[in-house]
Amino acid sequence: MTDEKKILVLGVGNILFTDEGIGVKVVMELEKEYSFSSNVELMDGGTLGTKLMGPMMECDILIVVDAVLGNDEPGSVYRLTGEDLRRSLAFKDSMHQTDLLDTMVLCDLCDRRPECVVIGVEPKDYQTMHDDVSDVTQARLPFMMEKVLEEVTAAGGSFEKLS
Template sequence: MTNTAIIGLGNLLLGDEGLGIKAVQELTEEAPDNVSVIDGGTPGFRLLNSFEEYEKVIIIDAVKMQKEKGDIVEFKVNKAPDIEKLSLSAHDIDFLDALAVGEEMEILPEIKVYGIEIGKVDRTNYTMELSKEIKEKLPKLIEKVLSEVKNESNPQKTHNN
């Protein structure tokens, strides 16, 4: 069993909202063997299974945090946030509800979220293409996630003299 999972969240039919899925599609080939890479879609409470199974979960998702479109964000989740104060993406209520239930059940692993600010999503325009701004930032986001999991997989050995 691996102790770390990378889970991409999103809806491929809503353009930039699908960036988490696009990221894990690329990460599947590049992640270390001891890291599970999961296409999470829009899972909601299904995330609870991952919370119980892994010691660390890295979530990749589109975010809406009132930053500039294309800004890369990363933050740790120590507890379920106040749902009224945070908006992540189109499926955020299910994700946040899963965090709240995981916290209540005392099964939250270490959770880190990596995302890209996507701004407003037009829910009437179905496309599987990422916007230019998001497509340009996706390699940098993937690089950050890979750097984190590879550093964990190959900790530096220290020598005592």
């Protein structure tokens, strides 16, 4: 039996609404550029809502990547835990089927709620229908990737840069 924690890096958001899709885009870039240890899974969670309950209950550490409304300058990057999770767009009622906070509550009711952190960016535009993120958000993508990799390492996962 191993003490290795299972880590899920979950990119969420709607890629059709500009910066709301940043979480999915970060995960896609991480998949392209790195290989991860066997205890780390990367997932495009899109707008799946409660359909993410299974994968969430199967992990010990959940790292959500998303757009975050923190009333700061567009491009500001946040690390959220605990009650601050409500600032993440995925943790609010939006175009998502249900918010992730509700899904976390359901995981809690099943006595299988993972430890959770959100790495997010203040969006410049999350309402315009377009599949590219804004220039401001795109410029922050490498920094967000770096922050996710720091969280993976802190949680006990590892990674290697692909050549």
